[in-house]
Structures are given as structure tokens and as C-alpha cells.
Amino acid sequence: MTAAASRTGRPPLTEQRKAETRLEIARAAVDLFVAQGVAATTGEQIGRAVGVSARTVWRYFPGKEACVRPLFALGIEVVADCLRAWRPGRPLEEAFEAAVPTDSRLVRGPDRTTIGALVRLTRTEPGLRAEWLQTYDEAEPAFARALAERAGLPAADLRPTIQAAMFNAALRAAVEHYAWRVTEETTDPATAEAELAATLRAALTVVAEGLRDSP
The missing domain is CATH 1.10.357.10 (Tetracycline Repressor, domain 2)
Structure with missing residues (x-):
């Protein structure tokens, strides 16, 4: 067991799961951008749509516009x-x-x-x-x-x-x-x-x- 796993009680995320989470965040961000515009969209809203915290969103992306990169790439x-x-x-x-x-x-x-x-x-x-x-x-x-x-x-x-x-x-x-x-x-x-x-x-x-x- 890794030190990270022993501290949190959960196994570390696999690369596949990280990629899936990034894609989920990207799709949620786009839906919000289309519905209400980029300026009106917050990290909290994006995270809520996926079921994660805003802190998790920013762990994966440096800014809200960057959230769409997985879909582009x-x-x-x-x-x-x-x-x-x-x-x-x-x-x-x-x-x-x-x-x-x-x-x-x-x-x-x-x-x-x-x-x-x-x-x-x-x-x-x-x-x-x-x-x-x-x-x-x-x-x-x-x-x-x-x-x-x-x-x-x-x-x-x-x-x-x-x-x-x-x-x-x-x-x-x-x-x-x-x-x-x-x-x-x-x-x-x-x-x-x-x-x-x-x-x-x-x-x-x-x-x-x-x-x-x-x-």
C-alpha cells in the first residue's frame, strides 16, 4: 500500500480513471458554456455537474477554458x-x-x-x-x-x-x-x-x- 493510499483509505486513481474524469469535466464545462456562457460559469458549477469539488476541477485544469482541452485533443x-x-x-x-x-x-x-x-x-x-x-x-x-x-x-x-x-x-x-x-x-x-x-x-x-x- 502506498503512503497516499494509507492516508486517504482509498487506492490511487488509475491513469484511465483520471482520463475519464478529465473527459467528464470537459463535457460538463461545455454544456455550461453553451447554456450560460463562459463568463457566467464557475469551477463550482462545473464540479457540481460532475459530482466533484471545484478543487478537483482545478487539480486537473489550470482554468475553466482549459477544461475543454480533452474534447479538442x-x-x-x-x-x-x-x-x-x-x-x-x-x-x-x-x-x-x-x-x-x-x-x-x-x-x-x-x-x-x-x-x-x-x-x-x-x-x-x-x-x-x-x-x-x-x-x-x-x-x-x-x-x-x-x-x-x-x-x-x-x-x-x-x-x-x-x-x-x-x-x-x-x-x-x-x-x-x-x-x-x-x-x-x-x-x-x-x-x-x-x-x-x-x-x-x-x-x-x-x-x-x-x-x-x-x-
Whole structure:
């Protein structure tokens, strides 16, 4: 038994449980941000929605806007895996169509509506916009490593770095294009799913034009 466990009488949280708690806090924060705005939302309210204290919320996140980061970052490794699996000579969108629909790490179901609402908020909430852009800054090196591995190039090679920047920008533009043009009043979940898939497919087709000469 660890010292921490003997002091509290409870076993320490596993990494999986910590990740689950972070995601629960993120979803609760988004619901509150959408319902009443970021300024009116407190750490106490976020914690109450999840069943934890505000102190616990701040243990996981440095500020309330940062609470949304797990939702933004959820698909980064999935996308990187798809890039590694992209076969030479095959359309880029094919790699994603084969893997994304069955990968449980990606946001799906009601969370797609949540993500759409959250991305729309980034237009008017500077703190959320900063978190959104920071997520893409962190994603780009992961995409570059995946493209380098696929091509058998060193991780520091300039070519996959540039390709990752192109891909990352296209991915962000596609998600924003979808989120800023789809409203809850006019789109049901099934239609939203189809529209998001179509938007991402179109973006991948465009970016593939710049990546088509990859090995």
C-alpha cells in the first residue's frame, strides 16, 4: 500500500480513471458554456455537474477554458494512426474511411453535437479560441512524425513537417467550416454526422493534392 493510499483509505486513481474524469469535466464545462456562457460559469458549477469539488476541477485544469482541452485533443492519435496506415498510391480519404468509423477513441454520437457547439463558441470566446488553436499546435508534430514514419524519413525531416502543417490546417478549416455553418435547429444528429463526414472527405481530397507525391 502506498503512503497516499494509507492516508486517504482509498487506492490511487488509475491513469484511465483520471482520463475519464478529465473527459467528464470537459463535457460538463461545455454544456455550461453553451447554456450560460463562459463568463457566467464557475469551477463550482462545473464540479457540481460532475459530482466533484471545484478543487478537483482545478487539480486537473489550470482554468475553466482549459477544461475543454480533452474534447479538442481526443482524436489526435487516431488521426496520426490513420496517416501511418495510409498506403502509397491510395486516396488519403480512404485511410480515414477505413479506420475512423470503428475507432472508439474518436468522438461520436452526442459528442459530435457537443464539439460543434464548442467550436462555434471559439468565434466569440477568446479563451476557448486559444485552447482550440493550442490543440492544433500540439497535433502538428504528431502528424509530422506519422508522415515521416510512413515515408521512412527522419522525424526532423522538413518534408513531413511541411506536409503535416498543410494537413493540420486543412483539418482545422474543415471542422470550423462544418461547425460554423450547421445549427442545432436545422440539423438532426444523423444529418450532422453525414455533413461532417462529407466536409472532412472534401478537405482530405483537397489536401491530398499537395501530398500525392509522397512515397
